[in-house]
Amino acid sequence: MNKKLISGVAxxxxxxxxxxxxxxxxxxxxxxxxAALFNYSLGDFFSLATTLRNAVPLILTGLSASVAFASGxxxxxxxxxxxxxxxxxxxxxxxxDLPPVLMIPFLMLLAMAGxxxxxxxxxxxxxxxxxxxxxxxxxxxxxxxxxxxxxxxxPFFDNTAYSPMTPQISQNGWLPKFGEFHSSVIVMLLAFAIxxxxxxxxTAGYEWRITGQNSLFAxxxxxxxxxxxxxxxxxxxxxxxxxxxxxxxxxxxxxxxxIGANYAWDGVMIAMVxxxxxxxxxxxxxxxxxxxxxxxxxxxxxxxxxxxxxxxxAAIVLVIVAGRGYLDIFMDKAAARRKTRxxxx
Amino acid sequence: xNMFTGLINGMISGATPILLAALGGTxxxxxxxxxxxxxxxxxxxxFCGVLGSYYFQSWPLGILCAVxxxxxxxxxxxxxxxxxxxxEFVTGIALNLFALGTTTYMLRQIFKVKGAFTGPGxxxxxxxxxxxxxxxxxxxxxxxxxxxxVYLALLSTILVWYLVFKTRFGLRLRAAGYNAACLDTSGVxxxxxxxxxxxLCGLLCGLAGAYLSLGYVTLFSENMSAGxxxxxxxxxxxxxxxxxxxxxxxxxxxxxxxxxLLLQQVLPSQFASMVPYVATLxxxxxxxxxxxxxxx
Numbered sequence: 001m002n003k004k005l006i007s008g009v010a011x012x013x014x015x016x017x018x019x020x021x022x023x024x025x026x027x028x029x030x031x032x033x034x035a036a037l038f039n040y041s042l043g044d045f046f047s048l049a050t051t052l053r054n055a056v057p058l059i060l061t062g063l064s065a066s067v068a069f070a071s072g073x074x075x076x077x078x079x080x081x082x083x084x085x086x087x088x089x090x091x092x093x094x095x096x097d098l099p100p101v102l103m104i105p106f107l108m109l110l111a112m113a114g115x116x117x118x119x120x121x122x123x124x125x126x127x128x129x130x131x132x133x134x135x136x137x138x139x140x141x142x143x144x145x146x147x148x149x150x151x152x153x154x155p156f157f158d159n160t161a162y163s164p165m166t167p168q169i170s171q172n173g174w175l176p177k178f179g180e181f182h183s184s185v186i187v188m189l190l191a192f193a194i195x196x197x198x199x200x201x202x203t204a205g206y207e208w209r210i211t212g213q214n215s216l217f218a219x220x221x222x223x224x225x226x227x228x229x230x231x232x233x234x235x236x237x238x239x240x241x242x243x244x245x246x247x248x249x250x251x252x253x254x255x256x257x258x259i260g261a262n263y264a265w266d267g268v269m270i271a272m273v274x275x276x277x278x279x280x281x282x283x284x285x286x287x288x289x290x291x292x293x294x295x296x297x298x299x300x301x302x303x304x305x306x307x308x309x310x311x312x313x314a315a316i317v318l319v320i321v322a323g324r325g326y327l328d329i330f331m332d333k334a335a336a337r338r339k340t341r342x343x344x345x
Numbered sequence: 346x347n348m349f350t351g352l353i354n355g356m357i358s359g360a361t362p363i364l365l366a367a368l369g370g371t372x373x374x375x376x377x378x379x380x381x382x383x384x385x386x387x388x389x390x391x392f393c394g395v396l397g398s399y400y401f402q403s404w405p406l407g408i409l410c411a412v413x414x415x416x417x418x419x420x421x422x423x424x425x426x427x428x429x430x431x432x433e434f435v436t437g438i439a440l441n442l443f444a445l446g447t448t449t450y451m452l453r454q455i456f457k458v459k460g461a462f463t464g465p466g467x468x469x470x471x472x473x474x475x476x477x478x479x480x481x482x483x484x485x486x487x488x489x490x491x492x493x494x495v496y497l498a499l500l501s502t503i504l505v506w507y508l509v510f511k512t513r514f515g516l517r518l519r520a521a522g523y524n525a526a527c528l529d530t531s532g533v534x535x536x537x538x539x540x541x542x543x544x545l546c547g548l549l550c551g552l553a554g555a556y557l558s559l560g561y562v563t564l565f566s567e568n569m570s571a572g573x574x575x576x577x578x579x580x581x582x583x584x585x586x587x588x589x590x591x592x593x594x595x596x597x598x599x600x601x602x603x604x605x606l607l608l609q610q611v612l613p614s615q616f617a618s619m620v621p622y623v624a625t626l627x628x629x630x631x632x633x634x635x636x637x638x639x640x641x
Binding site for chain 1: 421425429430431432434435436438439440442443445446447449450453454571572575578579582613615616618619622623625626629630633634636637
């Protein structure tokens with residue numbers, strides 16, 4: 001844990017220094033820019049609440065990717081699963097009306113079903129035809145993108161709108177806000193707690209982790225690899241779908257074009273930089289959300305375009321992942337040297 | 346007849362970027378690198394192509410810049426995966442997102458636009474007409490008058506095949522993928538071979554990017570590679586890296602691209618746009634069925 005913390009913090013610092021160099025080259029003031037960035041995302045209660053809310057889709061897709069990668073399946077279909085979840089939740093919200101107590105869980109279940117449906121397609125292709133989920137999920141992303149675009153342009157199009165979008169969902173399905181604090185954060189934390197508990201304390205989670213580390217060992221030990229594979233794909237799809245549902249229910253209350261933004265790919269990056277750790281995913285998710293929320297303030301105050309954050313994020317991922325390997329070697333060497341000194345002394 | 350040549354030409358223009366990127370991918374495939382960064386290299390190339398063509402007012406310099414841009418991306422891949430030994434999968438994904446972020450950022454920073462940049466100042470790569478070929482009735486409009494990069498792609502297919510299977514470098518390249526330890530012990534540095542394969546991959550992806558932004562259309566839009574890098578990766582896997590196989594598969598994908606355009610008259614355009622991706626899934630299905638038969 002300690003080692004992870006050091007490599008994480010060191011990586012972030014190095015990447016941010018790299019970012020500062022890029023800013024200097026372009027004639028911006030790095031200190032001012034970073035100050036604006038963090039002030040806008042962490043400065044007061046309102047910004048903090050916004051950051052937490054922006055972290056919701058990032059952390060949920062990040063968890064989806066972390067659980068999948070740590071258990072073996074290379075599920076890269078989070079973008080598609082997210083928009084399919086969002087679409088199903090939207091459709092539910094348009095045609096069903098229940099009291100909020102039932103409506104909100106119902107829509108969440110629909111969103112999870114949407115995501116699981118889409119990852120289930122990839123899981124079926126793997127189980128029946130032995131097609132690698134790595135490519136199929138990527139292709140399904142593009143297909144889901146066009147499919148949802150079609151759905152909001154024709155069958156569920158809001159006739160009063162000028163660009164492709166659905167009408168707003170029933171108000172009973174809107175997630176409540178407590179002042180500035182958004183209740184989607186509670187849902188996300190709940191999902192995180194469940195995933196963490198299942199993954200670290202349940203038999204199923206143990207089997208998944210073992211399968212991810214050594215599938216042959218897991219199979220000889222009596223794990224049902226195929227069944228677990230399907231379960232992992234469905235779970236991770238449901239997590240990504242839930243992210244999409246929460247975005248709809250908590251934000252615009254309708255499906256707009258481009259609602260998936262880059263959440264899911266950011267989630268994949270978060271999983272990678274967290275080395276598929278569940279708690280690390282939460283922490284890096286919060287950090288990435290801080291950067292993204294602050295990006296807007298950075299653009300307002302210092303004129304650095306908010307797209308700069310995308311560059312910075314990728315740099316952080318590369319530097320931390322590369323640094324982690326190096327730091328491990330370095331620290332192992334130091335530990336070995338200390339040991340030999342103790343022995344000889 | 347006109348529709349026929351239209352479909353064929355659509356097929357060729359759809360196939361070209363995939364073919365070029367897949368040829369790059371096949372070099373790294375033989376070298377034993379799990380390279381999924383073609384998407385990012387292509388996107389970097391496409392952006393730098395527009396940049397070069399716009400500022401220097403010349404398409405050859407545009408192509409040169411496209412290649413340099415893709416080489417820059419390949420350089421990052423080399424630094425992380427070969428020198429720092431970062432996981433290739435992570436490097437590839439991060440590089441693709443880095444390319445997406447950087448090009449979007451630069452689009453905003455240099456051209457001051459969001460979404461797409463187009464303008465009369467961008468010089469596109471011209472088509473090449475062959476004097477005698479042009480006059481053959483139907484075939485003339487297929488074999489002559491294609492974009493310069495289309496012919497370069499064809500040439501690259503032959504060169505890549507020759508390089509991989511007929512030269513000493515090719516032998517070492519395949520050895521690097523087949524048994525890296527063995528190659529190292531016989532006195533050839535595997536990392537050196539891998540670096541060269543990545544450089545060549547960057548070069549080819551740069552051409553693919555230049556075709557996207559200076560040949561196919563004359564503009565740059567955010568994320569304009571739109572999954573073509575992934576499709577080219579699928580193409581490499583489907584034929585186990587054989588250059589001729591890649592050429593055929595690319596034509597199939599190009600055909601599905603052209604078919605999608607044609608289908609737009611009957612289907613909603615969104616469904617038509619799905620065609621290449623569905624085609625990839627179908628191709629993967631046949632591949633896995635065949636693999637299973639081989640095992641049985």
